[in-house]
Amino acid sequence: MGISKTEINLRRLLAAAPQQQNQAKLIHYVATLREQLEQLAEERTPEGLPRISKAQVNDYSEKIEAIASKLVTPLPPVRVSEDALRSNSLKTSTSKSDGETQAPSSPGLRRRFVPASNLEDRTQGTVDADTSEPVKLDAQAHAHIEKQRKLQESLTDEMVGLARQLKESSLLISQSVQNTEKVRFNSMLPTLILRC
Structure with missing residues (x-):
């Protein structure tokens, strides 16, 4: 071409x-x-x-x-x-x-x-x-701007929701790890007592 x-x-x-x-x-x-x-x-x-x-x-x-x-x-x-x-x-x-x-x-x-x-x-x-006068936008441009604004707002809301889910998942994993360590420690406790 x-x-x-x-x-x-x-x-x-x-x-x-x-x-x-x-x-x-x-x-x-x-x-x-x-x-x-x-x-x-x-x-x-x-x-x-x-x-x-x-x-x-x-x-x-x-x-x-x-x-x-x-x-x-x-x-x-x-x-x-x-x-x-x-x-x-x-x-x-x-x-x-x-x-x-x-x-x-x-x-x-x-x-x-x-x-x-x-x-x-x-x-x-x-x-x-x-260049002293502002640029005038037609109805189509305003509609496009409004569409982009709504998309941005929905993306922001979605990101907030994802961040909340990530925080909850992190807390659950942290609690799960702590519980697993407690269970392991409790299962090892009788062995440690016997050794002492």
Whole structure:
């Protein structure tokens, strides 16, 4: 399986980004890298399988976030989850509304929607990043967060139960060992008395 054009561009930009000193261009690089990573995660082979592995997607994501962490005003992190990969494979069409180009959304990735008139400005490197506003989550993202919270709570409860069982088992074993030693001592006691 060959490397796609998107992956080649992503690798080139990853290699060039650490040498970039201009903060505005570096912000643009990070945004472009994130978009390319999202596209790459959506790419499929003719058999319908993901073009690159989840481990490779996570590796690229970590490299992008390492670059983003060097920014004066860091951008929020991007994680590509299995649910995001699955939902992206189902949502492959793009639509237009209110003069903005929209692409498939995924709960794990933050996507910037840019009006078509601003596309030329972006390619010239004059992108202003507004990171002062919080990221707004859709209902699907909130549902995913709530699901993860419930899973975490159930795991915590299960771990508490397992710890309680382990403690009870340890006490029972300790008592059993003590009782066995007492029985052995009591059985040896008449022999010891006779020897004295």
